[in-house]
Amino acid sequence: MQSELSIRLNDEGYKNWIKAGLCLQKVRDCLLGFVRTEMEKFHQFLLGTNSILRQQICTNFCRSQGTKFQGACCVCQQWKREILNHHTNQNNVIYWGNCSPLLWPTNAWEVAKVYMPRGQANRQGPENCDAAALLNLFVFCDHFHFQRQKIIEVIKCRNDLMHSVEMRVSPEWFENYRRTILVLLQEFQHIPEAKAANKMIEEVTSSDWKVKVSVTDEVDAPEKFSEGKLSVGDICNVELDLIKEWVEELGLMLAEEPLPQHLNRLNTFKEFLKHNKELEGVFHKELQQLFFLEKRLNNGKDM
Numbered sequence: 001m002q003s004e005l006s007i008r009l010n011d012e013g014y015k016n017w018i019k020a021g022l023c024l025q026k027v028r029d030c031l032l033g034f035v036r037t038e039m040e041k042f043h044q045f046l047l048g049t050n051s052i053l054r055q056q057i058c059t060n061f062c063r064s065q066g067t068k069f070q071g072a073c074c075v076c077q078q079w080k081r082e083i084l085n086h087h088t089n090q091n092n093v094i095y096w097g098n099c100s101p102l103l104w105p106t107n108a109w110e111v112a113k114v115y116m117p118r119g120q121a122n123r124q125g126p127e128n129c130d131a132a133a134l135l136n137l138f139v140f141c142d143h144f145h146f147q148r149q150k151i152i153e154v155i156k157c158r159n160d161l162m163h164s165v166e167m168r169v170s171p172e173w174f175e176n177y178r179r180t181i182l183v184l185l186q187e188f189q190h191i192p193e194a195k196a197a198n199k200m201i202e203e204v205t206s207s208d209w210k211v212k213v214s215v216t217d218e219v220d221a222p223e224k225f226s227e228g229k230l231s232v233g234d235i236c237n238v239e240l241d242l243i244k245e246w247v248e249e250l251g252l253m254l255a256e257e258p259l260p261q262h263l264n265r266l267n268t269f270k271e272f273l274k275h276n277k278e279l280e281g282v283f284h285k286e287l288q289q290l291f292f293l294e295k296r297l298n299n300g301k302d303m
C-alpha cells in the first residue's frame with residue numbers, strides 16, 4: 001500500500017508545485033552573497049550623499065508600523081527621504097513596519113527591507129528571506145539595474161504558487177514557469193553562483209520525478225542531478241519550507257484583507273492536513289494561528 005507521503009509526492013500537480021518552489025529556493029540561494037555585498041555598497045552610498053545620515057543618530061527611538069512611519073525625528077526623516085529617493089515607484093505601498101529606523105545608520109539590511117513586501121520584520125539578513133523578498137528589492141531599489149520585467153514575471157509566478165488554493169500547478173503553468181525562471185537567470189549570469197543554479201533548475205524542471213518512498217528512499221533518475229542524488233528527505237525539506245511560506249502568506253492575507261477566497265484556502269488546507277496526518281503534527285502551531293484569525297473574522301461578522 002502506498003503511504004500518504006508517496007501518494008502526495010507523486011501527485012503531478014503537487015509535485016510540480018514543489019519543484020517550482022525548489023527552483024525559487026535555488027534562485028534565492030544563488031543571490032545571497034551578491035545581494036549582501038550590493039546592499040553594503042548602497043548603504044555606503046547613502047551615507048556618502050547626506051552628512052546628516054553620517055553624523056547624527058536617532059535619539060527619539062522612532063518606530064514604524066505597518067505601512068506608516070509618522071512622527072519621525074529629523075534624522076529619521078532624512079533617512080526616509082533618501083530611501084524613498086531611490087524607490088522606483090513611490091506610489092507603491094511601503095511597508096515601513098518591516099524595519100527598525102533606529103538601525104538604519106548601522107545596518108544595511110534594515111534599509112533593504114523598505115523595498116520589500118510585508119512580513120520582513122524579524123528577518124535580519126538575506127539568508128532569512130525568501131526569493132520574493134530579494135526579487136522585490138531588485139525591482140524597487142534603483143541601485144539594481146536588472147531588466148525589471150523579467151523579475152516581475154517571476155514574482156507573478158511565485159505569487160501563483162503561494163496563492164494556489166490546493167498547492168498544485170498544471171503542466172502548462174509549469175512549462176511557462178520553467179521558461180520564465182530560466183530567462184530571469186540570464187540576468188544573473190555575472191554572479192558565479194547563478195550558473196550552478198541555472199544548471200540545477202534546468203535539470204529539476206526537465207526531469208520527471210518518480211518519488212519512491214521505500215528502502216532505497218530516493219527520487220527516480222537521480223543520476224541526472226549534478227548536485228548528487230535528491231533523497232526523499234531533501235524533497236520533504238523543500239516541501240516543509242514551501243508549506244510554511246504558503247501558510248505565512250495565508251496568515252498575512254487573512255489578517256489584512258479577509259476575503260472569501262482566503263477562508264476557502266484555509267478550509268482546503270484543513271482538508272489537506274486531514275489526509276496527511278504527519279504534516280498535521282508539523283503544522284499544528286501554524287494551524288492554531290490560522291484558526292485564531294478565522295475565529296476573529298467570524299466574530300467580527302457577528303458584530
Ligand SMILES: [Zn+2]
Nearest residue numbers: 058062073076
Ligand atoms: Zn528617529
